[in-house]
Amino acid sequence: MSAPVPLLVARCRALPGSAAGKHSLELGRVGESAARVDGIPKTTGEFAYSSDLAAAGMLWGHTVRSRHAHARIRGIEISEAVGMPGVHAVLTHDDVPGEKRYGLEFPDQPVLAIDRVRYFGEAVALVAAEHPEQARRAAAKITVDYEPLEPVVDPERATEQEPLHPDRPTAGHGYLDDPRPNVIRSMVVRHGDPDALGDVSVEGVYEVGIQDQAFLGPESGLAVPDGEGGIDIYVATQWLHVDRDQVAPCLALEPEQVRIHLAGVGGAFGGREDLSMQIHGAMLALHTGRPVKIVYGREESFTGHVHRHPARIWAEHRAALDGRLVAVRMRILLDGGAYASSSTAVVANACAFACGPYRVDNALIESTCVYSNNPPCGAMRGFGAVQTCFAHEAQMDKLAAVLDIDPVELRLLNALEPGDVLPTGQTLTGSFPVAEVIRRAAALDPPEPEELPRDPLRLPGGSGNTTHGQGVRRGIGFAAGFKNICYSEGFDDSCAARVRLFAGGAGELQAEVHCAGAEVGQGVTNVILQVARTELGIESVVLAPASTADVGSAGSASASRMTWMAAGAVQLACRAALEERERTGVDVDVERVYRHPRTWPLDPETGQITGGPAHVSFACAAMKVVAEVDVELGLTRLVWIGTAQDVGKAVNPQAVYGQIEGGTAQGIGLALMEEIQTRGGLITNASFTDYLIPTTLDVPPIVAELVEDPEPDGPYGLKGVGEPPTVVSTAAVLSALRAATGRELARVPVRPDEIVGL
Amino acid sequence: MRIELTVNGERQEADVWAGESLLFALRERLGLPGSKNACEQGECGSCSVLLDGRLVCSCLVLAAQADGHEVVTVEGLAGDGELHPVQDAFVRAGAVQCGFCTPGLVVAAADLLQRSPQPSDDEIREALSGNLCRCTGYQKILDAVSLAASGADA
Numbered sequence: 019m020s021a022p023v024p025l026l027v028a029r030c031r032a033l034p035g036s037a038a039g040k041h042s043l044e045l046g047r048v049g050e051s052a053a054r055v056d057g058i059p060k061t062t063g064e065f066a067y068s069s070d071l072a073a074a075g076m077l078w079g080h081t082v083r084s085r086h087a088h089a090r091i092r093g094i095e096i097s098e099a100v101g102m103p104g105v106h107a108v109l110t111h112d113d114v115p116g117e118k119r120y121g122l123e124f125p126d127q128p129v130l131a132i133d134r135v136r137y138f139g140e141a142v143a144l145v146a147a148e149h150p151e152q153a154r155r156a157a158a159k160i161t162v163d164y165e166p167l168e169p170v171v172d173p174e175r176a177t178e179q180e181p182l183h184p185d186r187p188t189a190g191h192g193y194l195d196d197p198r199p200n201v202i203r204s205m206v207v208r209h210g211d212p213d214a215l216g217d218v219s220v221e222g223v224y225e226v227g228i229q230d231q232a233f234l235g236p237e238s239g240l241a242v243p244d245g246e247g248g249i250d251i252y253v254a255t256q257w258l259h260v261d262r263d264q265v266a267p268c269l270a271l272e273p274e275q276v277r278i279h280l281a282g283v284g285g286a287f288g289g290r291e292d293l294s295m296q297i298h299g300a301m302l303a304l305h306t307g308r309p310v311k312i313v314y315g316r317e318e319s320f321t322g323h324v325h326r327h328p329a330r331i332w333a334e335h336r337a338a339l340d341g342r343l344v345a346v347r348m349r350i351l352l353d354g355g356a357y358a359s360s361s362t363a364v365v366a367n368a369c370a371f372a373c374g375p376y377r378v379d380n381a382l383i384e385s386t387c388v389y390s391n392n393p394p395c396g397a398m399r400g401f402g403a404v405q406t407c408f409a410h411e412a413q414m415d416k417l418a419a420v421l422d423i424d425p426v427e428l429r430l431l432n433a434l435e436p437g438d439v440l441p442t443g444q445t446l447t448g449s450f451p452v453a454e455v456i457r458r459a460a461a462l463d464p465p466e467p468e469e470l471p472r473d474p475l476r477l478p479g480g481s482g483n484t485t486h487g488q489g490v491r492r493g494i495g496f497a498a499g500f501k502n503i504c505y506s507e508g509f510d511d512s513c514a515a516r517v518r519l520f521a522g523g524a525g526e527l528q529a530e531v532h533c534a535g536a537e538v539g540q541g542v543t544n545v546i547l548q549v550a551r552t553e554l555g556i557e558s559v560v561l562a563p564a565s566t567a568d569v570g571s572a573g574s575a576s577a578s579r580m581t582w583m584a585a586g587a588v589q590l591a592c593r594a595a596l597e598e599r600e601r602t603g604v605d606v607d608v609e610r611v612y613r614h615p616r617t618w619p620l621d622p623e624t625g626q627i628t629g630g631p632a633h634v635s636f637a638c639a640a641m642k643v644v645a646e647v648d649v650e651l652g653l654t655r656l657v658w659i660g661t662a663q664d665v666g667k668a669v670n671p672q673a674v675y676g677q678i679e680g681g682t683a684q685g686i687g688l689a690l691m692e693e694i695q696t697r698g699g700l701i702t703n704a705s706f707t708d709y710l711i712p713t714t715l716d717v718p719p720i721v722a723e724l725v726e727d728p729e730p731d732g733p734y735g736l737k738g739v740g741e742p743p744t745v746v747s748t749a750a751v752l753s754a755l756r757a758a759t760g761r762e763l764a765r766v767p768v769r770p771d772e773i774v775g776l
Numbered sequence: 777m778r779i780e781l782t783v784n785g786e787r788q789e790a791d792v793w794a795g796e797s798l799l800f801a802l803r804e805r806l807g808l809p810g811s812k813n814a815c816e817q818g819e820c821g822s823c824s825v826l827l828d829g830r831l832v833c834s835c836l837v838l839a840a841q842a843d844g845h846e847v848v849t850v851e852g853l854a855g856d857g858e859l860h861p862v863q864d865a866f867v868r869a870g871a872v873q874c875g876f877c878t879p880g881l882v883v884a885a886a887d888l889l890q891r892s893p894q895p896s897d898d899e900i901r902e903a904l905s906g907n908l909c910r911c912t913g914y915q916k917i918l919d920a921v922s923l924a925a926s927g928a929d930a
Contacts, residue, residue: 232910285874712913713905
């Protein structure tokens with residue numbers, strides 16, 4: 019392992035762990051609301067994000083992207099661009115030194131398009147120049163000769179159209195054999211007697227638009243050649259080691275020659291699981307022998323990462339007159355876009371959480387994801403469970419109406435509890451207090467309706483002053499949902515941590531912790547430090563910058579797993595370090611690898627467990643929403659949200675509340691306003707002017723209650739907390755809008771014209 | 777072209793290309809990367825600075841337009857080792873997650889409290905509605921501004 023090359027990052031003054039002390043923040047131990055260790059540098063502007071980095075002699079990289087959703091490339095003409103002022107390199111697929119394709123799970127995506135582009139915004143060529151504007155102007159002089167092809171844009175027709183990947187990259191990985199063209203993965207879960215009839219049945223067809231993570235800090239990073247053929251890449255990412263393992267083969271380098279260092283991350287939410295500029299920046303840097311920085315703009319960012327899968331869901335719920343669910347039948351169609359990314363796991367999650375946190379003895383669930391020429395989709399907070407929660411909760415509300423049972427009572431009647439069997443055949447073990455979560459959320463009292471007249475800011479339409487209250491109806495909605503914590507289906511998931519214990523100047527014990535867990539804003543830096551202080555019983559603990567150069571993989575900051583895994587690894591390493599120091603009496607430096615309980619794959623034919631559980635753990639949430647709708651104009655105002663969430667044990671309660679509030683806001687966005695619009699596969703709203711995310715005027719006050727029922731397998735009893743609020747909030751908002759309007763509202767985001775004209 | 781301006785109380789000079797925004801000049805010419813670029817369209821507020829005391833999106837101001845004017849960025853809010861009350865309140869209230877929006881929000885909130893030291897909840901919401909945050913759901917940001925307002929009064 020070689021040390022990172024000293025980087026001329028004069029701006030990188032504030033590394034995690036270095037700044038809080040001088041301002042005497044209480045950094046706390048497990049269970050305490052400790053202020054963020056990176057909070058001060060982030061408020062003063064000192065914190066170095068990936069887009070803030072600089073190095074001597076640095077060039078700016080720019081990516082030429084396809085303006086077609088589907089086209090054959092007949093030729094690429096770069097000669098004019100090469101001669102432009104300030105230009106140092108123009109590269110195409112011919113210049114990729116090693117493997118021409120990469121991918122998070124399946125290498126199906128060209129580093130730079132070879133003979134075909136499959137989505138709008140696909141990378142085709144690279145430029146490096148002295149000034150970013152020079153790079154942009156040179157890029158504009160690159161001529162790509164395209165022969166446009168008919169794009170595959172309707173996921174229902176995709177399985178009958180020409181295959182976009184004739185080599186079937188995802189076939190033969192233990193999935194159901196589905197020979198139809200463009201199938202990324204199909205999965206069927208058969209449980210009990212799917213033909214069992216109840217006394218009543220409700221049906222619905224639901225649609226979810228394509229949502230963007232819309233993290234505030236666009237993709238960016240700095241690649242620095244080490245002068246010996248290797249490269250250091252400082253980048254905003256979610257999993258350093260999996261980046262390295264994708265980058266190195268494409269550069270024809272050994273993994274040790276590629277060192278990924280975590281730069282400041284401006285939000286992630288799944289959108290940084292896949293590579294963005296890593297290989298491109300490294301190619302330009304190795305080619306020119308100079309540091310190269312690439313920073314995407316907002317429009318580019320919309321094509322620079324994968325999105326939440328849009329979905330179409332056909333659902334039928336059968337129940338007995340007393341409200342007990344008898345059978346659920348559901349078909350889920352996901353559009354994966356041009357490349358596979360993590361779509362195969364999203365398919366499995368959509369299946370696994372299709373029925374919601376309810377006891378269902380008989381089920382037939384089919385989930386399919388297809389390739390298309392629409393924007394590529396992959397991980398986004400909630401990962402397959404968001405789409406199905408929207409559907410199953412709409413179905414539960416329909417059942418409640420048909421059966422004339424209170425919607426909360428119906429959910430309590432069917433609530434899962436430990437010992438129950440899930441549709442995959444897995445027996446629910448450990449902590450799963452969904453009934454308690456439903457009761458606690460239901461018991462939260464919303465404010466009384468506010469009198470009229472009132473300030474227009476507190477009416478639908480807000481400062482637009484569009485109503486004095488006429489046409490405004492109020493509705494209260496409710497939803498519950500759940501999701502897996504940690505990776506599933508037999509994935510060998512681990513997290514490494516390294517702890518160095520040494521005597522300080524005055525002989526006092528000090529510790530330095532290394533862990534490559536990505537701090538993406540969720541607060542894992544604090545978790546690591548709180549765990550280390552708790553285990554070591556000392557205050558003086560620093561966390562080294564995350565890097566592949568000096569510690570093993572931490573796995574991904576996704577699947578609500580990072581707090582669990584990092585806490586487990588740091589706890590293990592701290593205990594080992596104390597033991598070794600006790601035994602040897604000298605300074606020690608130990609690394610340990612933590613694994614959560616093992617999981618097993620599901621049977622490809624039946625979707626049933628094989629050998630053991632497919633999931634490690636589950637977390638649930640329930641939410642009550644009050645909405646006001648102006649049914650004359652189709653405008654909505656959320657008034658109040660109350661929620662309860664199963665968190666196991668809150669390591670840092672303030673941060674947990676922050677996750678719940680922020681996760682809820684993203685679900686509000688999907689419910690009311692967020693959708694990437696496409697026409698023939700081309701994105702038509704790639705900006706924050708046209709793709710709206712919630713503002714201070716869209717997110718109401720949120721009252722959150724933490725339900726702490728310790729998870730036996732989780733370190734300190736904790737569970738991940740990031741995703742359940744996003745899973746449940748879209749469904750809960752829609753429930754409130756239905757209560758206000760009486761409309762079915764089977765598609766999100768809801769459009770104004772769907773709630774007018776009552 | 778050469779511009780002269782006052783940034784955070786100091787005279788500065790910079791050679792800029794005519795098309796460069798004030799944001800680019802601050803970040804890349806003057807070594808002040810605290811102001812962030814997240815949308816380039818004045819929609820997100822991440823690049824908020826004070827130009828002659830007025831809150832602006834520095835992505836929408838040309839560097840050349842700032843010639844001869846006075847700019848305050850997030851780096852200029854804290855005094856001698858003392859955080860601005862809004863900065864302190866953001867840290868204590870848990871208003872920071874990824875933090876990319878934080879500099880812009882801190883500048884906008886400081887501007888609000890300068891104009892209106894005891895804002896109502898609605899006033900805070902409206903004043904900050906031009907600053908997008910994707911992580912927090914805003915609740916703790918609103919708490920932080922209230923906290924800073926109450927602290928300033930105490």
